[in-house]
Amino acid sequence: MHRIIDRHRSQASGRSSFLARTAAASALAALAASPPAAAQEIAGAEKKGFFSVDERSWVVRTEYNAPRNDFNRDFRDIGLATLEVQRAWTLHGPLELRAGGGITYAKGSTAEPFSTAPARNVDVLGFNGGVEARIDLLRLDKVRLFVDGSVNMLWTHGIQFPPGGTGFNGYLRTGPGAMVKLNDRLAFEAGYHLSHVSNGAGIVAHNPAYNGHGVYLSLRFARRAR
Numbered sequence: 569m570h571r572i573i574d575r576h577r578s579q580a581s582g583r584s585s586f587l588a589r590t591a592a593a594s595a596l597a598a599l600a601a602s603p604p605a606a607a608q609e610i611a612g613a614e615k616k617g618f619f620s621v622d623e624r625s626w627v628v629r630t631e632y633n634a635p636r637n638d639f640n641r642d643f644r645d646i647g648l649a650t651l652e653v654q655r656a657w658t659l660h661g662p663l664e665l666r667a668g669g670g671i672t673y674a675k676g677s678t679a680e681p682f683s684t685a686p687a688r689n690v691d692v693l694g695f696n697g698g699v700e701a702r703i704d705l706l707r708l709d710k711v712r713l714f715v716d717g718s719v720n721m722l723w724t725h726g727i728q729f730p731p732g733g734t735g736f737n738g739y740l741r742t743g744p745g746a747m748v749k750l751n752d753r754l755a756f757e758a759g760y761h762l763s764h765v766s767n768g769a770g771i772v773a774h775n776p777a778y779n780g781h782g783v784y785l786s787l788r789f790a791r792r793a794r
Contacts, residue, residue, distance in 0.1 A: 669697030
């Protein structure tokens with residue numbers, strides 16, 4: 569009787585050992601076929617190219633520019649206020665690209681050097697749209713320092729801006745800025761811009777260009793790219 573019991577115990581133990589070996593082999597095969605999540609993330613990051621999109625955002629920006637130098641203060645005494653909405657694509661490298669537009673309001677006065685004509689008032693509302701590129705000089709988890717540059721078209725629906733010019737102009741801006749993340753979805757941006765408005769005709773009477781400088785504030789609503 570004892571021999572029969574011992575034989576059954578030995579058979580059960582053998583079956584248990586075989587099952588354990590089979591389970592271990594299956595687990596090892598599964599691990600070999602599917603690397604851990606961390607390894608997958610690293611592999612995914614390595615596959616990202618320089619122009620892969622890490623983040624997509626909507627940006628609402630307000631900006632104010634004043635005359636930049638003595639000439640513009642004397643002859644282009646104009647304040648330029650802009651409200652814009654932009655779509656931003658943050659790439660895997662240091663580059664970010666944007667496209668958008670908004671409204672621009674200009675108010676002030678202009679005059680011409682060596683002219684006895686009275687100053688002309690400026691009070692015009694226009695629309696702008698264009699593209700922007702930004703290069704991050706420092707990109708941390710919560711903070712970014714950058715320089716940007718934008719090329720926009722400014723349309724003042726037939727009203728000359730500045731007076732004596734045209735109703736369709738180029739609107740160029742460039743300068744440094746900073747971004748601070750408030751949480752995973754929301755960030756605050758601030759910066760300084762040099763600006764130039766011109767119809768591209770050169771230094772001629774019908775191109776009374778405007779050169780300004782000023783500050784901007786932005787709110788950024790982000791979503792991570794999948």
